[in-house]
Amino acid sequence: xxxxxxxxxxxxxxxxxxxxxxxxxxxxxxxxxxxxxxxxxxxxxxxxxxxxxxxxxxxxxxxxxxxxxxxxxxxxxxxxxxxxxxxxxxxxxxxxxxxxxxxxxxxxxxxxxxxxxxxxxxxxxxxxxxxxxxxxxxxxxxxxxxxxxxxxxxxxxxxxxxxxxxxxxxxxxxxxxxxxxxxxxxxxxxxxxxxxxxxxxxxxxxxxxxxxxxxxxxxxxxxxxxxxxxxxxxxxxxxxxxxxxxxxxxxxxxxxxxxxxxxxxxxxx
Amino acid sequence: xxxxxxxxxxxxxxxxxxxxxxxxxxxxxxxxxxxxxxxxxxxxxxxxxxxxxxxxxxxxxxxxxxxxxxxxxxxxxxxxxxxxxxxxxxxxxxxxxxxxxxxxxxxxxxxxxxxxxxxxxxxxxxxxxxxxxxxxxxxxxxxxxxxxxxxxxxxxxxxxxxxxxxxxxxxxxxxxxxxxxxxxxxxxxxxxxxxxxxxxxxxxxxxxxxxxxxxxxxxxxxxxxxxxxxxxxxxxxxxxxxxxxxxxx
Numbered sequence: 001x002x003x004x005x006x007x008x009x010x011x012x013x014x015x016x017x018x019x020x021x022x023x024x025x026x027x028x029x030x031x032x033x034x035x036x037x038x039x040x041x042x043x044x045x046x047x048x049x050x051x052x053x054x055x056x057x058x059x060x061x062x063x064x065x066x067x068x069x070x071x072x073x074x075x076x077x078x079x080x081x082x083x084x085x086x087x088x089x090x091x092x093x094x095x096x097x098x099x100x101x102x103x104x105x106x107x108x109x110x111x112x113x114x115x116x117x118x119x120x121x122x123x124x125x126x127x128x129x130x131x132x133x134x135x136x137x138x139x140x141x142x143x144x145x146x147x148x149x150x151x152x153x154x155x156x157x158x159x160x161x162x163x164x165x166x167x168x169x170x171x172x173x174x175x176x177x178x179x180x181x182x183x184x185x186x187x188x189x190x191x192x193x194x195x196x197x198x199x200x201x202x203x204x205x206x207x208x209x210x211x212x213x214x215x216x217x218x219x220x221x222x223x224x225x226x227x228x229x230x231x232x233x234x235x236x237x238x239x240x241x242x243x244x245x246x247x248x249x250x251x252x253x254x255x256x257x258x259x260x261x262x263x264x265x266x267x268x269x
Numbered sequence: 270x271x272x273x274x275x276x277x278x279x280x281x282x283x284x285x286x287x288x289x290x291x292x293x294x295x296x297x298x299x300x301x302x303x304x305x306x307x308x309x310x311x312x313x314x315x316x317x318x319x320x321x322x323x324x325x326x327x328x329x330x331x332x333x334x335x336x337x338x339x340x341x342x343x344x345x346x347x348x349x350x351x352x353x354x355x356x357x358x359x360x361x362x363x364x365x366x367x368x369x370x371x372x373x374x375x376x377x378x379x380x381x382x383x384x385x386x387x388x389x390x391x392x393x394x395x396x397x398x399x400x401x402x403x404x405x406x407x408x409x410x411x412x413x414x415x416x417x418x419x420x421x422x423x424x425x426x427x428x429x430x431x432x433x434x435x436x437x438x439x440x441x442x443x444x445x446x447x448x449x450x451x452x453x454x455x456x457x458x459x460x461x462x463x464x465x466x467x468x469x470x471x472x473x474x475x476x477x478x479x480x481x482x483x484x485x486x487x488x489x490x491x492x493x494x495x496x497x498x499x500x501x502x503x504x505x506x507x508x509x510x511x512x513x514x515x516x517x518x
Contacts, residue, residue: 061419086423090416095516096438106424109434139517154423 005070006037006193007058007161012067013218014053026218027053030067033212033221035161035195040187042196042204044250045214046261051197052089054219055163058195059086071161085159089166093138093149100125100134103152110157117156124152127186144168144175148182155186162190165197176200177235180207184234201254205246206237213253216261222253303488311489321474321490328459328471331387335394336455340448342395343402347447350403351410364407367400372458376465390462390470397458401450409443410436442512449505456498 013029028050035041043051056062057069063078071081094102103124107117125131128148138146147167154162164183168176180203187194198204204211211225227246229237237243285305291297292304303311315321350357372393379389413436421431437444463472471490478487 056419059423061422080422080425082425084423086419088416088419090414092414092416092420094417094435094438095518096441109424109426109430137515137517139515 004037005034006039006072007033007035007195008068008070009033009054009058009064010068010070012054012057012064012069014050014057014062015065028057028217028219029064031219031221035193036209038191038193039209040184040194040196040207042198042208042211043214044198044201044204044211044254045219046216046254046258047199048261049214049217049257050219051199051214052165054214055086055165055195055197059084059163061086083160084163085154085157085161086163086165087147087150087154087167089169091138091143091146091150093146093153095138098135098137099130099141099149099152102138102149103156105153106157120156120158121152124155127155127189128152128182144171144179147171147179151186155190158190159192161193161195162187163195163197166199167196168203169199176203177206177238181234183207188231201247201250202238202243205243205250206233206235211246211250213250214257216257222257225249300484303484305492307485308488308492311485312493315486315489321471324469324471324474325493327387327469328463331390331459331463331470332394332452332455334387335391335459336398336452338391338395339398339402339451339455343399343447343451344406344444346399347403347406348410351407357407364400364404372396373461373465376462380466385466385468390459390467393462394455394458398451398454401454402447405443405447405450406440409440409447412443413439439516442509442516442518445505445509445512449502449509452505453498453502456494460494 009031011030011032013031014027016025016027018024031054033054043054045051053062057064058071058076060069060071060076060078060080069076071084074081094105097105100121103121104117107120112120121134122131125134128151130145130148130152133141133145138149141149151167168179171179183194183196184207196204196207205227208227209229211227213222213225214220215222225246228242288297288302289304289306292299292302350360375396376389376393379392383389383392417435417439418431421435426434459470460472463470464476467473471494475487475490475494478484478490
């Protein structure tokens with residue numbers, strides 16, 4: 001992994017304007033973040049701390065209220081740049097399209113020729129283990145498989161920065177671990193930079209090179225933890241002692257923040 | 270043919286069978302109702318003789334025009350109102366109480382405006398059907414998951430492409446429910462309007478047969494409308510269910 005900066009957040013703040021008599025919501029920041037090219041970075045934090053807002057700002061889906069966002073040395077300001085792909089927490093597969101048509105959706109919009117679409121879709125579906133379900137509709141698949149359809153749809157576009165907003169949030173623990181392995185395989189094979197938003201500390205500890213722990217709203221980075229894992233890792237690291245140390249350290253940082261987010265300001269001894 | 274379809278067919282056959290027995294045994298007087306088999310024979314005779322062909326053409330034509338108008342206008346108004354939340358809040362009470370309005374009271378006004386021709390019937394059918402389409406368009410557009418808009422932006426799609434390639438396909442099952450209701454309401458509106466004052470059409474033919482104690486023609490035409498509307502609605506319903514199943518709803 002190089003230390004070349006792939007994407008940068010500089011003093012980014014996001015305030016949602018007042019709506020229908022409710023006051024403005026200061027959701028995020030100010031935060032600074034350098035995403036290194038080819039790294040796997042996770043953001044953890046209590047519910048509602050602005051993790052998803054952070055991803056939206058980086059993707060160009062929302063403009064920062066203050067500060068600047070850069071991707072490959074170009075400013076991002078509420079416009080989605082080329083080279084960024086995103087998978088969201090919610091099921092975003094298109095139920096009226098088959099699995100292969102879902103995967104090909106972005107390529108068809110981009111006017112890629114049919115043979116290239118076929119090649120990339122075949123590869124992506126094989127990669128996410130859905131080749132046998134190419135002609136199925138999302139309604140015929142499980143939640144995890146539908147999420148893999150969305151991953152395939154993003155993967156075919158060959159993004160250089162992949163943003164994942166709690167993509168395994170709806171899955172059971174065992175499936176999450178297996179999907180985590182798949183994600184690591186994807187990251188290794190594509191060489192893309194990955195930013196994962198998650199509330200699961202173990203998921204972040206297992207997958208990431210670095211983990212940014214965020215405070216309760218308005219989200220700010222409390223600390224960035226370097227895991228020191230080799231690139232060739234998988235879920236078997238859960239058995240190791242280091243894994244427990246990293247998770248423990250993250251929880252130490254986030255416990256009082258989570259209590260604050262739940263409204264227990266004083267904390268519990 | 271699955272078991273449910275067989276049960277449905279069984280219910281229909283049993284109903285008409287019972288009616289046949291009651292009519293044939295005199296429990297139901299022949300002045301009140303003729304047996305269903307005679308209705309069918311009479312209907313066939315009417316179709317073959319071409320006696321009611323003009324009326325059928327007129328009614329089905331009016332229904333088709335009312336229906337197409339209701340679907341087009343209903344979709345356009347629904348999409349427009351959905352895009353303007355303030356207008357929607359203002360219109361909501363009118364939309365929810367719309368079917369409390371007895372449209373037939375406007376018939377004289379419609380005759381005054383359009384004259385004694387097909388337009389008043391078409392307008393009654395249209396008025397009956399249009400709000401069902403508006404409401405179902407709004408329902409369909411309301412249900413579009415917000416995450417799709419993010420996906421569209423990630424694919425660099427503008428507003429029009431998002432609407433055409435993502436929002437519209439997602440909303441199609443609900444829109445189709447609107448179409449199904451628009452077809453049913455157009456039939457009700459047009460045929461009921463023909464009953465009142467129209468110079469032709471199936472509604473007029475039934476009314477004319479009733480006034481002249483022509484039970485055979487009256488029941489034959491009633492059977493025709495019943496069978497036609499049932500077939501159309503069941504076909505639309507089956508297709509609607511297929512769309513809903515495909516989308517896992």
